[in-house]
Amino acid sequence: MEGLLVALFVLFLIWLLIAPIVALVVARNAKARAENAEHALEKTKSRVEWLESELRQLKEGNPSQAARTPTKIPAKRETPEITPGPVKSTPLGAILERASNEARKADELRKSMAPPPLPEPVVRKKLVDWDGASSPPAAPPPLPEEPQEPFSLEKFMGVKLFAWLGGVAMFFGVIFFVKYAFENNLISPATRITLGFVTGTGLLAGGLVIHRLPKYKVLAQAFCATGVLILYGVSFAAHAVYHFPAFGSIQTFVLMAGITFAAFFIAVRLNALVVAVLGMLGGFMTPVLLSTGQDQVLGLFGYIALLDIGLLAVSRHGRWRFLTPCAATGTAVMQIGWFFKFFGPGNYDEGSLTLIPMGILLGFIVLFLAGGWIKRRRLSVYAAGSVVGLAAVAVAFAFVMLSYESVARRYFLLHGFLLLVHLGIIATVIARPRLGMAQVVAALLGFLHLALWTVWYLSVGNLHGTLALYLVFGALHAVAPVILSRRMATEGMGAPVKSSPWFPPLALAIMVLPVLQLDPVPITVWGGILMANLLVIALAAASRAVLPVLLSLFVTMILAGIWLLHGPASTAPLMPFLGVVSGFTLLFSAAGKWLFRDGLPEGGSDQLAAKLLPAASAVLPFGLLLCAIDSLPIPDPSPVFAVSLLMTVLLAALAIFGKQGKLLLIGLSGTAAVEGFWFVHHFDRGHPQVSLIWFIGFYLLFLVLPFVFRKRCVDLPESWIASALSGVAHFLLIHPLIKQAFPNDVMGMVPAAFAVPSIFGLWALLKFFPEMDKRQRSRAAWFGGVALLFITLIFPIQFERQWITVSWAIEGALLIWLYRRVPHQGLLFTGLGLLVTTFVRLALNPAVFTSYERSGTPILNWHIYAFGIVAAAQFIGARWFRDPENRLEAFKPVAGLYTMGGVLLFLLLNIEIADFFTAPGSRYVAFEFGGNFARDMTYSIAWGLFSLALLGIGFRSGSKHARFTAIALLVLTLVKVFLHDLAAIQNIFRIGALVGVAIIAFIASFLYQRFFDKSGQGPPPLT
Template sequence: MFELIALIAVVLAIAALSSVKGLRMRSEAELGLLRKEIEALKTGLANGQVIAPAAPAVSPDEVEVAQDVPVAESLPDQAEPQLQTIDAPEVAAAAAVTPEAEDLLTEPVLSQSPPVPEQKRESFESMLAARWSVWVGGIALAFAGIFAVKYSIEQGLVSPAVRLSLAALFGLVLMAAGEWVRRRTEPLVNNAFQNAMIPGILTAAGTITLMGATYVAHAFYGYFGPATAFVLLGIISFGTIGLSLIHGQALAGLGLLASMVSPALVSSEAPNPWALFGFLSVSWIATSLASKVRKWRVVPALANAGLSLWVIAYVSGFGLYEVPPATLPLLIMIAGLAFIWPGRWSEPLDSNAEQSPQDRDTVARLMFPRHIASTLTASFGVLAASILMMEFGFANTGHAEYGFLALVLALALFGASRTYAIYPAIFAALAALGGFRAMSEQAISTSYGTLDPALMVNIVEPTVARNLALGLGLVFALLAQWVGFRFRDRDRGFVSAWTAIGTVTPLLLGGVSFFLFGNYSFDLLFGAYGLVLALIYLAGAQVFHGGIENAGRYDFCRDLLLAASWASLVFLLVVTTDGVTTTLGVAFLGFAYLMAIRLRDWPSLPWGMVLSALFVAGRIAWEPTIVGPDHLGKTPVFNALLVGYGIPTVLLILSAWFVRSRNDDRLRNVLEALASLFALLTLGILVRHAMNGGVLDSATPTLAEQAIYTLLTIGASATLMALDLRRPSIVFRTGSMIVGVISMISVLAAHFGALNPYFTGELTGRIPFFNLLFLAYLLPGIAYGGAALFARSRRPYPYVLALALTGALLLFGYVSLSVRRVFHGEGIAEWKGFLQSELYAYSVVWLLLGIVLLVLGTRFRAKSIRIASAVLVLIAVVKVFLIDMSNLEGLYRVLSFIGLGIALIGIGRFYQKVLTGLEKEPETTTAGNEVAGTGSN
């Protein structure tokens, strides 16, 4: 049976050789046709026509093709010189070209700017007969060798040594056959069926057979020990990688796979990690060198993945692992990527670049570089291995933090030195953050005693974790500046990406480290770290991005560095100060950045004040008392709130005033809005502090406190409106209406709902006039009426009408509740019911109030106030007919209807005599202005 299998393998090999011979004969026939067609072209173009010069001969090693296969060798010496295709009608008519010759003529011509040929779709016949048959034949040969060995073992036909020798010989024969076929195969056959790779298939089959024979000799028969087997498998693997330079990338992949699997095939009672990773490193270097020669991109990525997986498996699955042998191969991989392949590769110098980097999209070129597979696999492998080294679940012989540090630094340096290595830069930052997270978990678990004692092997101390975090943060910050210095004129996208990495990573490392290990009251070390970072960022912004060409306009890198410097100084204030000092320090810091615009014409500087305002707002939301409830005094107005809220408000007002003449409308609008909001917030918090006896967190505000808030908001709305009239601004214009709408909603919800003394039973006070109703209803009603008068012809008519109706509603509430107070005293709760005289008084007062509003609307020519008067009179009419008719009796009912009739007749007469002229002249103009809305603003 073994002889039968061997015979089948030989027959398959002969069939493959016959197929190659047939292809060679076909190519020779096609070359003959090509010579004839060239002669025909030369004859047709002989009469005064210019023939394009032949392209200079280029050796296969000087040209890279898409399939990583050498370009076809030059034609035999007896062939005529090649001619470039000439796109002219005369040439087309000169001679008829056969399909076979046309296929050869349309092959790409080697020149300085070769045209890209249109790839034809491969026919099913070609795929089945010339391609898949070769692959299946090669696989059959490989299985033939394996099955032959297996069968010989089962049947015991010959001795094990003879069987293995025959198998090894068969593998060598297949490899020799592959080399013979390669030498005899014409280049055009290789070009036509590159993926078939008959020589490579035969060589691969021989390699697999040799690998199987070596492994069986060691594992099953013990003819030689692990060391000899390891060496033999390594020789076969490296030999396969060397042959891949001739046979292509697929054979290189097979050799790489063999080298990565070889250590797993050889078992040892005392495994040596140095020997293991030394062999893997040498295999990786050999693969990288072969890839550099042939410009492969797939095999290097597989090599990176294989080497990384071995390190990860060693760290996570070998118990007590050694740090140096696990670190060294990854460092070699990073160095190989930086100096071997891709090495100093640069896209503008790449012969296969279809277009220059300036013509390609910056983001696409940055995030999808030509060597993305290699950089991604290597980066992810280093990321996973470095973080695993810091996990306390995997014990080591000591100093894993040094291995972690070496890997992160090497990956970061690689990412900073090569423009195609953006992913190593990103993954280096992620590795720094992830490794610090793992180290901090160890430190915290050790401090709190929650770590299993069995896992407490070489735990990283908190101080070591903190120092590593701060050191890595400074390294990333400095690398970002180095990248800006080196590449700012060559690759702005790469510089921008590194600027983001070099600003975000140090701040995150410093912030998280302080949160975990810092002294919250005062920490000089973290304060110095923030100061050094700020100086680095400011220096980088000035030296590398502060040229005169960037003055007066926004620049991403410089602006990001300025923002990072501001954040670093805020970090300095947070770790060295507390309470109101931090709040004021951040406010003054933002104001200093705004004033620095006088020294440097960088439009992003004033935005530091905006950032400071947002930080102060967040700090207020976190701790409204600024200094803490225990340290906040109860003195109204003159307390820590006035300082903590008032000074940032004043600085914002000054900032808005300083930028009033700048062309940046967005900045001016934002500062004006923040100044307005902070002013309103300051007044509101001072009122609440005063009204609640120095306590800010009482459950529910009183009606008196809410009344002050209402007066403040409507006053703020009127103030913003006045500022808009003085200098038109979209912030003041929209802000005034937003504040006004909010105040009207609060009136409906609080004054007439939740805090209404009629529902709550709150006492209105003993003083007849100056009481709670005066503060909560009369004063706000007058304020809303004045705001409506001020806003007419300046704001949209619906908004003006809403203000007028709100004012009328407040006055209505004042007179109604005052009437009730007259009959029931300072307590006007609903449970007291109604008196008949009280019901009649409501009708009289409402009609009188409607008449007063009508007179005011006529006097000030305000249609909105007259509409409020009409609504109030309508309410009085409905009340008389629905309530008085059913509840009043005797004289009160008669007087109610008499008064209503007289009032309605008087109002009608008033309209007839007085308002006729208003409808003709100014009233129409006024109404039109009210409808117009914002006017000229």
């Protein structure tokens, strides 16, 4: 009984709210009808008056005036008081007959006064009258625009805002009253639900009735929206809170589907956006406001799904498409709220319960995909954005699951869920390519998720599945955009297609984690790496993107290096490592040749990468071989050298058949580096035979390659350079090997032996290519220069003390001579460089006097042959120097060579004097002035004689610089004698010194006087 009273009280409250509004509406309607009736009566009275006036005019016989001057009908006039009087009655039939005749006469008069018909329009041939005889017709005036009602804040707040707020307040009032009644058990559950349905239905009915009045559409829409909210909430409560048998899952689903349909129908039919918006807000807030604290996950999200379906349907109407992202936002908020409240306490991380949240997240993604795509040619942009937002929530859920070990251990379930989310994003991007960055971000987050999972949960047991996941994710984001962009009109797929070739290298990069974490690393890891590389190559063939292939090559080689360094320091991993390096080298070399069989791609970066790929595939393994040599004990170099030989053969093939001669130089550098590194770290002088055979074999390989393929190498100068320099590179290995393993007293025979192949190569060049063109000059210059190098190395190797400097000086002079026979600029510059270097080593190197001991033999010692031969080489080089093109005229190399030779001779003169007067037993030459009359006078007399000789050379050659230098040296000698030597000697010796100096000065004066007498005008010009 108490519940019935409370229910009646609730109905009374609702009636108190609705009744005044209904009464106001009814009163307003009655007032409007009264005003309309009064206005109609006024129009009728005016019409009657006009008819009476017409009748009077017809009676007076003035039809034309009556026809031409119609009486204006006033819109509204005051009705005068009518005074009753006598009325003259006229038969009605006569009046009608007379009116018909007058009307017929007026019609005939109107036809007679009609204007003549318009003439036929003349068709003009000219589109524009250039003479300006006629102007184009003026454009018709624009149609008057319908006046728009200006925005009024007062009207908006008074009409719409208050109505909306009233609807919301009504909804909250009912909700909180019901909640209060629930908490205090004032109303039985059945009565509560009944009152809810009655209230909601009444509001809907009232809104539909009021909506018929144009001035109250906003209020009607508010009533309808509130009614929809209440019906949603009551239906949810009846099913999820009270569990009424009549409100089972199926029945409630049907009921809420009906409410959804009703809301959709009302919103669209009445063009009521507020119904949709308030329905959406109330629909999402109903589960929160009526929450019982119990987990009803299926009922909750089933209700949310129905709500979303209604909103998706309503959003298709007019300009209401923003309701779709609003619905997605509400759904995401409900998902996040449910997770924080029920996921942990409900043990959803264990067993099959994990499928429920995953299924809910995926289900809503599919729902918005289908809702935005049904009966449309393409997915709406609002639905696409909603799918991306819901997918972001799902991706965040996948990251959170990494902290739940029970879920993360089921890696196929977790990553399968993530993969389905990515499929939803890809489907969205297919429909809306402008959202392509969403796929790129999703792919990057997916690989980050895989990397985090690998760091925390990887083991040997799940390695195979992990590698498969790497490949699946890489293939999905790499292959799907390319295939779909070709088969469907997707505007090129934008960012996904451009970024797709980079995802397999990213999957490849993640594979470094298993290599770092597992010990030992299973060989199956390399199967996954191979599949990833094949995927990269396949995508490169489809997209012509070469940079990812080059990146994959680098990543693969880095993985191999990490695998090598991460493994044990023994010979056990050497052979698998060499097999991996060789296999991937062959793979990428063949891929580079196959990808560009039809030509190189266009574009700067890809074209450069296409050129670098074959070379890089053969060059990078050399670095790995160096790592292996450094980290593993390798007493037998045969396995390492065999792989190096494979790399060399590949580079040689690419160089000769691919017209890339520089690759042979790269191959020679890499091979020599591997050989030298092994020699330094692992050479055993007790077993030199194997390494010696490999060194000689590599030397001969590079030497004979261009001769064997001379027709293909005729335009490849780098191949001939590599052939010539091969002897130099391997001499640096074979000479120390023989010196350590086979010591002897004739080590000069080693460079002599190396000179023979170079000389033979020079002879073969002159035989095969008799024409001395530019290419032939270059080839002959390299082989001749190397042959001269080995010949000159005989002396420093066989002898001691500055023989390396002597050999360089001799080679420099010989190269200048060879330049006269083979005019190649490299010979000239190299020869000059060697001569300058030898001058610096002897004249400007203090170590000559502090590090090299004197021999103890005066005059005929190592100083005289070292300085003498180098000075002679300078003079001979100046004599042989030719510069037909005058490229070095500004540097005056001939004068420079003569100058360096003269300086060396002057230094030799002083060194020999100092060495002669150095105290016996001294290790180094001592330069001292003063305290020894004989030594000081020897210096002075030698300087004077040297200046006279230099002066004579200047007169003979006509060199003004030589004469000036001689004068300067003679003056210096005189100053030394007068200021230094005379102060330290006795009178008799002083007289002799002065006489000697005077004789030298007289001779110099005589020579100058004789030279001037012969020339008549002075010294000749400089030649």
